[in-house]
Amino acid sequence: MLGAGIGAIGLAALAGTALYAQVSGDRGIAPVASTTDIVANNIHVDVHAKSAEEARQDGWREAQRLAWEKLGGPKLPDSRIESMVSAVVIEHEQLGPRRYIATLDIIFDRSRAGALLGGEGKRARSAPMLTLPVLIDGGTATMFETRNPWQRVWANFQSGASSIDYVRPSGAGGESLLLTYGQVSRRSRLWWNNILAEFGAADVVTPIARLRHEWPGGPIIGTFTARHGPDNQVLGEFTLRAANDSELDAMLEDAVRRFDEIFQRGLADGKLRPDPTLESERVQISPEIMRLIEASRQAEAAEQAARTAQAEAENPANIQASTAPAQTEQVAVANVTVQFATPNAAAVDTALTSVRSSPGVRGASTSSIAIGGTSVMRVSYAGNISALAAALRARGWNVTESNNALSISR
Known part of the structure; x- marks a missing residue:
């Protein structure tokens, strides 16, 4: 008996260690702060000068001029262009005694350069889009399970000037367990609603x-491949080539910019819209449907009034009783925490569906999901906790009641 107890403790410790190992380590890459500044990427310069420092200064000056030309700006002196530069990002550089070779990103301040570049106007922004970068390399699909170059270029992408509102998870902590490649193929709106609510x-x-x-x-x-929505709809696809491993990052950075163009084009074409089956309370009914619904309600009310008038004419003695005001009993709504076992994803949907359909339940939503463990939901119930426990037992659940909380199982 003692050996069995020690074995159980050992297994519990091992399980806890395994779970910690899944979320520990350097997994997350925090996304850079997005600004609305104007960025010109991948400006390559190769400059000779009398010294390394002079070559570097001349290289930056040339990069700023090339970036301005790339953005389509009017011809201006170097000093004017330099006054509008807010930052220079070094992608790669090599310094020699009299030579400077570099690839730079030049960032212009929109408030100073926007008018000259025709970008001072406001553009419509998309709804917040959770961004899930998937890398398939060597037959293995990863997202945030390990740090990878695809995750890194998306974290470094300056999205402030884009019309797409990218919501970019860092992948740290429990996000590496929640956001995996398997999530992309899920169709359950319940799962997607929980995840989207988690990230706003x-x-x-x-x-x-x-x-x-x-x-x-x-x-x-x-x-x-650019995909969108819980149904994984394809918006576009393209192919790029890198000569070797040293050019991989540059290829991926180019791919991110092309993805942004595809998503912005999808927004302009009306394809990149939030799925109406997500958060159904946000769905707006068209005026034509609203008129039909209103006409149906009016016809139903007229029919009910006619039936009432006919009943009163046939039995006048019941008029007083039928016209007496009804007494409405006000029932307090309690918020109850309910714990339930979730060995798999299907168990989450099953438990929520069963609880929501129980008499008296006004609403139920998950506050914590643990596949292979115990998940938690918050239930709004018109009554007290004992009545809710009885309603769940009537639906076949084994219920354990404690202080403002229930634990249910099959």
Whole structure:
């Protein structure tokens, strides 16, 4: 008996260690703070000068001029262009005694440069879109389980000037368990609503990068697919090529910009809209349907009035009783915490459906989900906790009652 108890303690400790290992370590990459500044990416310069410092200064000055030309700005002196630059991001640089080679991103302040570039006007923004970057490399699909270059370029993407409101998780802590490649293929609106509510998003976009290595150290072919919504609808697809591993990051950065163009085009075409089956209370009914509903209600009310008048004419003695005001009993609504076992994803949907359909239940939503463990839901019930326990027992649940909380199981 003692050996069995020690064994159970050992298994519990091992399970706890395994769960901690799944969320510990350097998994998350925090996204950069997005600004509305104007960015010109991948400006390459190769400059010779009398010294390394002078070559660097000349290289930055040339990069700012090339960036301004790339954005389509009017011809201006270098000093004027430099006054509008808010930051220079170094992607790659090599310094020699008299030479400077670099790839730079030049960021212009929108308040100073926007009018000259025609970008001072406001643009419509999309609803908040949860962004789930999927990398498929070597037959393995990952999202936030481990740090990867695809996650990194999305975290570093400056999305402030885009018309898409990207919601970018960091992947730290429990996010690496919740946001996996398996989530992309889920269709349950309950699951998606819980996840979107967790991150304050209205819908989801899934940029997928599939990499194929020709040979170790050789060319890399990237196939990129832009998907949207809980039904994983395809918005666009393209292919890029990197000569070797050293050019992979540049290819992925180019892919992110192309994805942003696809998503912005989808927004302009009306394709990138929140799915109406997500958070159904947000759905707006068209005026034509509203008129039909109102006409139906009026016809039903007229028919009911005619039946009432006919009944009163046939039996006048019941008029006084039927016209007496009804006494409405006010029932207090209690918020109860309910714990339930969830060995798999289907158990979550099953438990919620059963509880929501119980008499007296006004609403139920999950506050914590643990697949393979015990999840928690909050239930609004018109009555006290004992009445809720009785209602759940009537639906076949084994119920354990404690202080303002219930534990249910089959």
